[in-house]
Amino acid sequence: MGDVADLGSLATPSLILDETIMLRNIERLERRLAALKVSARPHLKTVKSVDAARHVLRNARGATVSTLREAEVFAEAGVTDILYCVGIAPQKLPRVLALRAAGCDLVVILDSLAQAHAVAEVSRKAGEAIPALIEIDCDGHRSGVRPDDPVVVEIARILVDGGAELRGVVDHAGESYGTHGEASLVAFAEQERDAVVAAVAQLAEAGFACPVVSVGATPTAHFARDLSGVTEVRAGVYVFFDLVQAGVGVCGLKDIALSVLTTVIGHQTERGWIMIDAGWMALSRDRGTASQKIDQGYGVVCDIDGQVLDSLIVTATSQEHGVIGVRPGSGAPLPDISVGTMLRILPNHACATAAQFDGYQVVTAAGGLDYWPRFRGW
Amino acid sequence: MGDVADLGSLATPSLILDETIMLRNIERLERRLAALKVSARPHLKTVKSVDAARHVLRNARGATVSTLREAEVFAEAGVTDILYCVGIAPQKLPRVLALRAAGCDLVVILDSLAQAHAVAEVSRKAGEAIPALIEIDCDGHRSGVRPDDPVVVEIARILVDGGAELRGVVDHAGESYGTHGEASLVAFAEQERDAVVAAVAQLAEAGFACPVVSVGATPTAHFARDLSGVTEVRAGVYVFFDLVQAGVGVCGLKDIALSVLTTVIGHQTERGWIMIDAGWMALSRDRGTASQKIDQGYGVVCDIDGQVLDSLIVTATSQEHGVIGVRPGSGAPLPDISVGTMLRILPNHACATAAQFDGYQVVTAAGGLDYWPRFRGW
Numbered sequence: 001m002g003d004v005a006d007l008g009s010l011a012t013p014s015l016i017l018d019e020t021i022m023l024r025n026i027e028r029l030e031r032r033l034a035a036l037k038v039s040a041r042p043h044l045k046t047v048k049s050v051d052a053a054r055h056v057l058r059n060a061r062g063a064t065v066s067t068l069r070e071a072e073v074f075a076e077a078g079v080t081d082i083l084y085c086v087g088i089a090p091q092k093l094p095r096v097l098a099l100r101a102a103g104c105d106l107v108v109i110l111d112s113l114a115q116a117h118a119v120a121e122v123s124r125k126a127g128e129a130i131p132a133l134i135e136i137d138c139d140g141h142r143s144g145v146r147p148d149d150p151v152v153v154e155i156a157r158i159l160v161d162g163g164a165e166l167r168g169v170v171d172h173a174g175e176s177y178g179t180h181g182e183a184s185l186v187a188f189a190e191q192e193r194d195a196v197v198a199a200v201a202q203l204a205e206a207g208f209a210c211p212v213v214s215v216g217a218t219p220t221a222h223f224a225r226d227l228s229g230v231t232e233v234r235a236g237v238y239v240f241f242d243l244v245q246a247g248v249g250v251c252g253l254k255d256i257a258l259s260v261l262t263t264v265i266g267h268q269t270e271r272g273w274i275m276i277d278a279g280w281m282a283l284s285r286d287r288g289t290a291s292q293k294i295d296q297g298y299g300v301v302c303d304i305d306g307q308v309l310d311s312l313i314v315t316a317t318s319q320e321h322g323v324i325g326v327r328p329g330s331g332a333p334l335p336d337i338s339v340g341t342m343l344r345i346l347p348n349h350a351c352a353t354a355a356q357f358d359g360y361q362v363v364t365a366a367g368g369l370d371y372w373p374r375f376r377g378w
Numbered sequence: 379m380g381d382v383a384d385l386g387s388l389a390t391p392s393l394i395l396d397e398t399i400m401l402r403n404i405e406r407l408e409r410r411l412a413a414l415k416v417s418a419r420p421h422l423k424t425v426k427s428v429d430a431a432r433h434v435l436r437n438a439r440g441a442t443v444s445t446l447r448e449a450e451v452f453a454e455a456g457v458t459d460i461l462y463c464v465g466i467a468p469q470k471l472p473r474v475l476a477l478r479a480a481g482c483d484l485v486v487i488l489d490s491l492a493q494a495h496a497v498a499e500v501s502r503k504a505g506e507a508i509p510a511l512i513e514i515d516c517d518g519h520r521s522g523v524r525p526d527d528p529v530v531v532e533i534a535r536i537l538v539d540g541g542a543e544l545r546g547v548v549d550h551a552g553e554s555y556g557t558h559g560e561a562s563l564v565a566f567a568e569q570e571r572d573a574v575v576a577a578v579a580q581l582a583e584a585g586f587a588c589p590v591v592s593v594g595a596t597p598t599a600h601f602a603r604d605l606s607g608v609t610e611v612r613a614g615v616y617v618f619f620d621l622v623q624a625g626v627g628v629c630g631l632k633d634i635a636l637s638v639l640t641t642v643i644g645h646q647t648e649r650g651w652i653m654i655d656a657g658w659m660a661l662s663r664d665r666g667t668a669s670q671k672i673d674q675g676y677g678v679v680c681d682i683d684g685q686v687l688d689s690l691i692v693t694a695t696s697q698e699h700g701v702i703g704v705r706p707g708s709g710a711p712l713p714d715i716s717v718g719t720m721l722r723i724l725p726n727h728a729c730a731t732a733a734q735f736d737g738y739q740v741v742t743a744a745g746g747l748d749y750w751p752r753f754r755g756w
Contacts, residue, residue: 012467013756045697066698086698089390089644089655090718111644114717143644143653176694211523242448265465266489266521275521277467281444282756285663285730318552319423320444320464321520321728339492340468351697352663355734358755377736378391378659 005230005369007304007361008342009266012263013282015357016344017305017372019365020259022239023055029221029238030059038227041083041214043236044070046351049360050077051372055304056239062105064216064234067378069093075104083107083214085170085234087135087143091120097126109170110134111145116155120162131167132159133212134203138195139188141174153206160208168212169199172234176219180293181249185223192220197229222250240350243300247292253308258354259344260299261361262322264337272334273315274324278345280317284352298322299345306344309335314345383747385682385739386720390641391660393735394722395750396684397743399635400617401433402730403466403477407599407616408437416605419461419592421614422448424729427738428455429750434617440483442612444472446756453482454464461485461592463548463612465521468496485590487548489513489523490650492531498540509545510537511580511590515572517566519552525576531584538586546590547577554597558671559627563601570598575607600628618728621678625670629676631686637679637722639739640700641714650712651693652702656723658695662730677723684722687713692723 007016033040039061044053057063070261071082072095080103088096088108099106110116110132123130130342134155137144145151152169159166168351177187192215200210214226216234227233232336237244240258241251262278280298289296301324311332315325322345326332337343347353354360355376362370385394412417422431431452435441440459443449449460450473458481466474466486477484488494488510497688501508512533515522523529530547537544553568578588589684593605595613605611615622618636619629640656660677667674679690679702689710693703700723704710715721725731732738733754740748 011587011756012469086655087653089641089643091390091641112717115644118718138647140649142696142701143646262468263467265467266493268521271518275465277464280664280730281733281754285665286658287663318520323520339490340496352658355659376393378389 005363005367006013007261010261010361012261012342013278014261014361015354015359016259016261017240017360017362018257019362021255022052025238025241025257026055030234032222033233036224036227039228041232041234043085043234043238045358046236046239046354048354048374049372049374050074052239052360053077053079061232064236068092068191069375069377071099071104071106073375075099075102075106079104083109083133085109086118087111088115090115090291093118093122093130096130097122097128100128100130107131107133107167109133109135110155111143113151113154113158116158117162120158120164124163125277129163129165131165133168133170133214134166134199135193135198136169136171138171138192139173139175141172144171147195148202150201152199153208156203156206156208166208166210167212168210168215169196169203171196172215173217173220173342176217177244177248177285178291179248182223185219185249186225189220189224193224193227193230200229218245219248219250237350240354242350243296243346243348244288244292247289247294253346256346258350259302259306259346260353261304262343262345264339264341264343266339272325274334274337276322276324276343277320278322279320281319282356283317283322283345283347284349284356286347286349286352290350296348299347302344302346304342304344311331383741383745385639387676388639388739390639390720391656392639393732393737394637394639395618395738395740396635397740399633400430401743403619403633404433405618407613409753410600411611414602414605416608417610419610419612420617421463421612422452424614424617424732426732426752426754427750428452429670430617430738431455431457439610442614446470447753447755449477449482451753453477453480453484457482459483461487461511463487465489466493466497468493471496471500471508474508475500475506478506478508483509485509485545487511487513488533489521491529491532491536494536495540498536502541507541507543509543511546511548511592511684512577514547514549514572514573514577515724516549517551517553518548522549525573526580530577530580531586534581534584534586544586544588546588546592547574547581548592549574551595551598554595555622556625556669557626560601562596563604563627567598569603570595571602571605577605577610596623597626597628615728618732619728620728621674621724622666622670623678625667625672628651631724634724636728637680637684637724638731639682640721640723642719642721644717648704652701652712652715654702654721655698656700657698659697660734661692661695661700661723661725662727662734664725664727664730674726677725680722680724682720682722709744
């Protein structure tokens with residue numbers, strides 16, 4: 001498990017992962033889903049790490065991924081039940097077949113007749129019925145067909161008659177990221193459940209069964225009160241949490257497991273700026289809190305031990321420079337933080353910030369320091 | 379040089395680099411700087427590729443980098459004259475010494491007494507005079523001291539008396555990215571030159587020489603009319619150009635060498651959306667044109683051959699989904715582009731988009747296809 005954690009010895013910027021917080025976040029969702037009597041299918045697009053996935057998947061039915069590269073890496077690491085949860089492009093089907101041939105039960109999603117024809121044709125030619133979920137649109141956020149659209153049954157028919165497999169339905173309440181507070185999140189969770197349940201009913205009436213009924217987004221996963229009719233829940237960012245999720249009301253700052261370690265490299269005292277060596281290359285360009293009630297800039301500043309310095313945020317970035325300033329309206333004075341001081345920045349969006357790094361410097365639950373590599377690409 | 383370029387055979391998303399356009403961009407700046415009788419010190423933070431750097435540096439005095447990792451990779455590849463152009467943190471000085479010991483003339487920059495003391499102390503202890511440029515602030519954009527601030531001479535004195543080397547001065551008109559048009563860009567270039575020339579005069583009066591007087595930003599490098607007193611010009615994004623630079627007025631869309639190859643994966647016809655498999659993970663979260671006269675969303679859409687489809691931009695992204703829509707106000711109809719069609723997206727910010735990929739799929743000047751790996755990290 002490595003040495004005792006001495007973050008001061010690390011090069012900056014580095015990506016710090018607090019394993020204790022991560023494990024607490026994982027347990028929290030596990031408890032919720034167990035109480036709701038539904039399986040978990042965690043989304044590994046956030047962690048992109050085999051080491052982290054071992055914790056995330058320990059009580060899960062299977063995994064969700066956002067790229068075929070993720071599917072390939074996690075299949076190689078022994079994950080045998082994977083949902084590739086981005087609408088399938090016909091050109092990607094040979095890689096889907098290769099993964100299935102290697103023993104991974106990889107499932108695709110689709111929302112059009114064109115995709116259904118492509119999946120059916122490739123299945124027929126390969127003699128391998130590729131399983132597919134029909135993507136249902138519950139909130140106008142992104143992809144999917146409306147649950148009552150007759151095209152749902154048309155897609156099912158093309159799949160089944162054409163030699164593919166209809167595995168079920170899937171949706172994602174992406175609009176829930178744009179809201180705040182319990183009442184609204186509970187409503188989004190109900191809307192997400194209602195949409196797939198309605199699609200299942202339409203399909204049942206036409207004679208098609210849906211063994212898998214998959215819903216999920218981190219906010220709805222934490223606020224659903226009833227998941228009758230749902231077989232599995234997907235969520236990803238809950239493993240680390242971030243400022244956007246705190247702004248939505250799903251977690252507090254103390255639940256954010258991820259931060260960027262940085263060093264003070266200068267001051268522009270007249271302008272109220274402390275310059276750091278974490279720019280957008282380290283923090284990412286994500287400004288997800290810009291549209292929330294509290295705009296956290298490019299991140300909230302903590303000391304090297306992770307204690308939040310609440311009046312300070314990263315107000316601007318260039319590629320390798322960050323500017324720390326006092327939060328607008330706080331009225332707090334700019335503290336005197338000397339060149340060479342190390343700080344930590346909580347990210348707006350864990351998926352985006354983590355993706356800027358090749359790996360995690362893990363402060364382990366045992367108090368040591370470990371390194372977990374990440375991967376990327378498609 | 380690989381096969382004949384068949385982009386249709388590539389997995390998506392992929393990062394496409396048009397070598398012909400890149401070479402034209404490099405030649406353009408080389409011609410300008412030759413006419414101004416000043417050396418080039420290209421910034422390699424944009425390309426982060428040894429293969430690309432061979433072209434970029436062919437007529438340059440040396441290189442500029444934004445991380446010590448870049449310095450280490452390019453030094454290993456044979457670049458012996460490198461400016462690390464982010465204010466030095468004391469903790470990084472051992473790596474600076476190691477690079478210098480390996481034969482690379484690595485130069486650091488600084489703008490504070492604290493940094494000057496640290497560089498002097500490490501130089502003295504190592505018996506190696508680390509060369510430093512004093513960073514001058516010409517436009518209030520980021521770091522640096524004002525050219526007439528007496529601290530300029532104090533820093534010089536600490537360096538020289540302490541055992542380090544004063545190599546000269548450096549500035550960067552970062553605010554020029556926020557303007558538009560020739561008159562303003564010419565003025566920014568003059569302001570950038572004036573600031574370092576004034577700092578050199580202050581230092582000369584105190585008895586300090588400045589062998590290196592370094593200015594630069596892509597906009598000012600292309601619009602400077604007189605660089606008397608300047609010894610070298612830095613620029614980085616000019617190698618690829620991007621939509622931000624087009625918005626500033628430094629290039630046209632036809633000069634953008636970089637694009638993201640993507641595949642259509644669905645439609646939301648009622649909402650006027652075409653869904654693609656390039657989300658922010660591929661395009662980056664950079665929205666640099668949002669504050670310009672023409673907001674290009676997350677990028678301008680081209681067909682697979684690179685022909686601009688002017689009415690279409692990427693209007694929204696999630697991690698692995700992009701949404702193409704008609705440019706607001708264009709009044710154009712949404713074209714019928716079927717699932718499986720491949721498109722290319724011109725990026726807002728080449729440095730940010732390129733950083734999302736492990737390498738370039740290069741359409742070579744000879745018409746073939748090549749692959750140039752990129753690196754990242756700090």
